[in-house]
Amino acid sequence: MKSSKVIEINHLSYHYPDGTAALKDVDFEVWEHESVAILGPNGAGKSTLLYHLNGTLMGDGSVTILGLPVEKSNLKEIRRRVGLVFQSPEDQLFCPTVFDDVAFGPLNMGLEMENVRREVEKALEMVGLKGFEGRSAHHLSEGEKKRVALATVLSMNSEILVFDEPTDNLDPAGSRLLVERIQSISRTKVIVTHHLAVAVDLCKRAVLLWGGRKVEDLPMEALLRNRTLLVQFGFDPDFAQWMCDRRKNSERIGT
Amino acid sequence: MKHAFLDHHSGIESPIHHLDARAKIIVFFSLILVGVSSQPSSFLLFGLLTLVLISIALLARLPLGHLAKKIVVILPFVFLVSLSIPFMKKDTLGGGYNLGLGGLSVSQSGLWILWNVVVKSCLGVFAMILLSSTTSFPQLIKGMERLRTPRIFTVLISFMYRYSFILIDEIHRMKRARDSRCFGGTWFWHSKVIGHMVGWLFLRSFHRGERVYLAMLSRGYQGTMPETTAGRFGLGELLFLLIIPIFIALRIYLG
Numbered sequence: 111m112k113s114s115k116v117i118e119i120n121h122l123s124y125h126y127p128d129g130t131a132a133l134k135d136v137d138f139e140v141w142e143h144e145s146v147a148i149l150g151p152n153g154a155g156k157s158t159l160l161y162h163l164n165g166t167l168m169g170d171g172s173v174t175i176l177g178l179p180v181e182k183s184n185l186k187e188i189r190r191r192v193g194l195v196f197q198s199p200e201d202q203l204f205c206p207t208v209f210d211d212v213a214f215g216p217l218n219m220g221l222e223m224e225n226v227r228r229e230v231e232k233a234l235e236m237v238g239l240k241g242f243e244g245r246s247a248h249h250l251s252e253g254e255k256k257r258v259a260l261a262t263v264l265s266m267n268s269e270i271l272v273f274d275e276p277t278d279n280l281d282p283a284g285s286r287l288l289v290e291r292i293q294s295i296s297r298t299k300v301i302v303t304h305h306l307a308v309a310v311d312l313c314k315r316a317v318l319l320w321g322g323r324k325v326e327d328l329p330m331e332a333l334l335r336n337r338t339l340l341v342q343f344g345f346d347p348d349f350a351q352w353m354c355d356r357r358k359n360s361e362r363i364g365t
Numbered sequence: 366m367k368h369a370f371l372d373h374h375s376g377i378e379s380p381i382h383h384l385d386a387r388a389k390i391i392v393f394f395s396l397i398l399v400g401v402s403s404q405p406s407s408f409l410l411f412g413l414l415t416l417v418l419i420s421i422a423l424l425a426r427l428p429l430g431h432l433a434k435k436i437v438v439i440l441p442f443v444f445l446v447s448l449s450i451p452f453m454k455k456d457t458l459g460g461g462y463n464l465g466l467g468g469l470s471v472s473q474s475g476l477w478i479l480w481n482v483v484v485k486s487c488l489g490v491f492a493m494i495l496l497s498s499t500t501s502f503p504q505l506i507k508g509m510e511r512l513r514t515p516r517i518f519t520v521l522i523s524f525m526y527r528y529s530f531i532l533i534d535e536i537h538r539m540k541r542a543r544d545s546r547c548f549g550g551t552w553f554w555h556s557k558v559i560g561h562m563v564g565w566l567f568l569r570s571f572h573r574g575e576r577v578y579l580a581m582l583s584r585g586y587q588g589t590m591p592e593t594t595a596g597r598f599g600l601g602e603l604l605f606l607l608i609i610p611i612f613i614a615l616r617i618y619l620g
Contacts, residue, residue: 166579186585194583200531201576206503206523215584217591246503248530266584 113142116176116270116298117163124158124169132158133169134322140270145299147309147330149343150319156274156302157197159319163272163300164192176269190219193263197274199255203247208239208258211247215266226265233265234258237291253284257291264295273301277308306345310334310353318343331357374427375501380601381425386500386508388602393492395609399616400488405481410619411488417608418491425499432494439490440483447482451475502526528577532570539565 117140124133133155140146148156161167165180165188173180175188193215196202205211212230221229234240237257247255256276263271276292277285289311292299303309309316309330316333318326326339333339334354337347375382381389396414403410422432451471500508503523510519539562548558578586 161579164583166583186587189583189585194580196576196580196583198576201573202580204524204527204577204581206506206527210503214581214586214591218585218587246501248527262584 113144115139116142117300118172118174119159119162120172122159122162122169122171122173124155124162124167132322133162135171136319136322136324138317138324138327140298140300143296143298144315145301145313147313147316148300148302148319149304149306149309149316151344154319155322156319158322160194160272160274160300160302163270164189164194166194190266191268192270192272193266193268195259195263195271195273195276197278199247199252199259202259202262203255206246207243208234208245208247208250209243211258212243212261212265215262219266229265229267230261233261236264236295237261238287251284253280253287256280256284256288260288260291268297270298270300271295273299273303275303276301277303277305306350307353310357374431374498375504377426377499379425379499381421381499383601384499384605385598385602386504387512388598388605389496389500390505390508390512392605392608393496396612397489397492399612400492401485403616403619405477405484407619410615411484413615414488414612415491417612418488418495421495421499425495427495427498432491432498435494436487436490439486443483443486447479450478450482528570528573531573532566535566535569536562 117138119136119138122133122136122138123131125131136155136159138159148159150156158167162169162173162180163175165173165185168180176191178184178188180188203211205214209230212233213226216226216229230243231240234242237260239254239257239261242250242254242258247258250258256279260276271292273292277288280288285305285308289308292301292312299312301309301312314330316326316328316330317324318328318333318339320343326333328336331354334350334357340347340350396417400411400414419429422429453475497505506519506523506526509522510516543558543562
């Protein structure tokens with residue numbers, strides 16, 4: 111059974127106010143419960159594309175989220191259903207305590223205090239930070255901040271989760287931990303990253319952007335085997351080969 | 366990066382720390398009002414006020430030496446404003462002291478004013494230091510909110526608190542970058558570079574503000590910060606509040 115389409119973007123173009131074209135005629139779709147990695151060099155338009163998914167930016171072309179066209183009148187509903195995790199947790203955590211930050215979304219949605227408490231507790235448990243409610247965000251480590259930022263979106267029970275460089279600035283162990291946490295969440299996920307390993311662990315499909323255009327949209331396996339494409343995007347083809355083999359091995363052991 | 370905590374010592378476990386922030390705000394502000402409104406000659410009242418503040422500090426297990434140092438910090442500011450008064454003020458009834466230094470004389474009423482300013486500012490600062498050392502910043506803001514301080518002020522203060530550390534870090538980073546490139550030269554060159562840095566800092570904070578606002582919008586912000594915690598006003602708070610009527614009575618009785 112084919113699941114339903116949750117994100118549909120047609121002929122999307124976007125120019126920044128200074129005239130720089132950030133996206134050029136991009137078509138992009140995501141199906142329910144899919145995990146898609148958006149890969150590309152700096153300045154390829156990855157983050158710009160992300161900001162269109164909850165109406166933070168609105169370019170020319172059509173963006174439809176869960177059947178709702180992204181326009182002023184739908185923004186509130188769309189932002190409730192699309193959770194955006196920003197690249198820098200400093201931008202996302204602005205409240206005096208962790209509890210206030212995680213409760214910010216649910217409270218804005220008009221939930222009762224009791225439900226809010228439950229959602230906050232659930233979200234913090236999902237990111238492994240139970241008991242951090244009273245701490246203030248600026249005294250946490252970078253890894254903890256990233257996980258709190260994730261919790262602030264989880265508490266809203268959004269159907270689509272969108273991540274901008276989730277493992278940026280993290281040490282290997284922290285990065286591993288965050289990837290595992292994201293893996294354990296069963297939602298539709300769109301992930302922008304520079305790390306091929308993160309993309310491979312989290313996503314089955316890769317969309318490649320270059321200079322504001324979508325150049326490829328292919329299964330992760332196919333990308334790992336396409337040496338020309340890997341080299342063009344600056345990834346190490348031997349590392350990709352190794353990951354491909356590892357993936358096959360773990361599947362064989364798993365069955 | 367490490368930075369000083371504004372609310373140093375607020376994490377200590379003590380009966381005073383456990384009191385509701387509202388009770389502490391009301392009591393400390395009332396004590397300041399009692400102190401400020403009394404005659405400069407009511408030494409007994411000043412003595413009692415100091416005694417009560419010291420007992421609160423002891424109950425709260427705060428290091429007295431540290432508090433004393435913090436109070437001394439404000440003295441230069443007080444002296445800067447008031448040290449000239451005894452020399453400028455002319456006594457109407459006589460009773461000044463001639464220092465025999467080229468006609469320099471000290472007036473008695475001027476000395477009274479100096480004493481008045483010094484003792485009252487020290488007591489006021491002592492009370493404020495106690496408040497901030499026994500109440501964490503988030504609690505303090507919540508207390509102010511529950512005492513019906515206009516929301517716009519509390520929101521502004523909490524943002525300032527949250528982001529001041531990030532700005533300080535940013536300044537440190539810029540300074541480090543500047544110094545590692547062999548910063549030197551004339552004061553003219555210095556002032557130019559510092560001007561550029563201030564400009565950069567403004568741009569960076571401006572853009573950060575923009576991103577924080579986007580993060581707030583993404584979680585359904587509609588212009589008002591949601592309320593998160595309910596108050597708790599028990600026997601301890603009521604007992605603590607008893608300090609106020611006692612001191613009002615003393616103020617009336619002792620002048």
